[in-house]
Amino acid sequence: MKLRLQLFEFEDLPWFPRVVRAGMMDYLRFMISGLKIYQPIVPILREALRHTSQTELLELCAGAGGGTEGVWRALQAQDLPQLHVTLTDLYPQPAAWQHLHERTSGGLAFLPTPVDATRVPATLPGFRVVFSAFHHFPPAVAEAILADAVRQRAGIGVFEGAGKHWHEVALAALVMPVALLCITPFIRPFRWSRLLFTYLVPLIPVCTIWDGVVSILRLYPPNQLLALAHRADPSGAFEWRVGKARHWSGSQVLYLTGWPKSQLQIEK
Template sequence: MNFRLQLFELEDQPWFPHIIRQGMLDFLRFMITKLNAYEAALPLLQELLERTQQRHVTDLCSGAGGGIGATQKQLSQRMGTTIGVTLSDLYPNIAAYEYLNRQSEGAIDFIPEPVDATAVPESITSVRTIFSSFHHFPPVVARAILQDAADKRAAIGIFEGAKKSWIELLLLWFAFPVAILVVTPFIRPFNLGRLFYTYIIPLIPLGIIWDGTVSLLRIYTPEQLQQLSKQVTATGYTWRVGRAGAGLGKNVIYLIGYPDPAAA
């Protein structure tokens, strides 16, 4: 797929029920973690941390924190020290963040107040990441996110866990409905509402299939990310885009940016 369609996702809509949105995001977090979908992003994240001499990441647009637990643990192992992660979102999923905080024994914390990725507070100076969320933003907003990072001399890593292919779309339509029904009882933290809206009134599965389809169509290709980065006004700031990983569920489209210390 070399095209992009700016369609709408249900979870983006203010009127969309929180319990359904949360159930969809919890499933996404579970699958990303089990598939270790962002393994290919680890060397890129390590590079950003080493270039900026930092040991902390602030994740923007965290949703339910999909895959961040495994990423934090593996990144810490690679670097031989504990890498801290702070989760944030314009609509924070507090229940999921508290669960990840407990599971990581405090290595993952969160900001309970809304954080706008286009205007990150000056007090946040760590490396920024966006996993599985950049496609939500139309080009004007996407550029604003990049411009904010460049203006504040913050390193940023944007990662989409997909190859953006027709095969992925077919798997979403025909394999995911079965996967949702099988794995839902094992998703934590446990939630009776998630079971009800999966097995009795299947709004969560329907929402996952719709939003998953739209997400694939909305993901920026590396070429489109390159064009976005060229529109950012920044001196002494480097952008790199590309694809990483191989195999089903292991592909990552990425954009990383970092300041040149000499240009500070």
């Protein structure tokens, strides 16, 4: 699917109820983590960390932190025992992040204050990663996120948990509602509000289905991701890699990674 539509998602709307947004994010975190959606990109991220000599991941636009714990554990097992992750977002979710912080014995930390992905403070080091969020941004903002990494010579990886196919749209529309209704009682930390807005006033399932379908339609295909990277890096100071990694289920994960070239590479 090469088409990209810049439609709206409920979770992006500033007036959208925070409690419903949190419930949607909790569901996505549960599903992404349970299905290990981002395991295929572990070797890709490992290569990027090797090129940048980083042992710190700075997650931007972290949402509820879905998938981050699994990636962190897998990288730790691949000779990166000192790897540390800091979760950040323009709209922080410290309640969800505290749960991850405790589960990982501090391996996943977080900032409770807002962080703008287009203007990351220089005091926040690490290889930047964006999971399941890059599609939210129109081209100008997406380019600005990459340009800020280039400007600060910080490596960056953008990862989306789908390959942008029509069958994924069908799955989001038909399978997601059933899964959401079945697994909601098992999502932790437990919240009565999540049950209320799932079963009695079903705002969470309705808005999640809409956002899930729209997310796939908003994904940047590989050629557009690479075009954004080249516009953000007009001098060619970064090495960029783009593609799709295959998940065990047969689905795919879109990715774009970039890191500063060595001086020798730039001179060539």
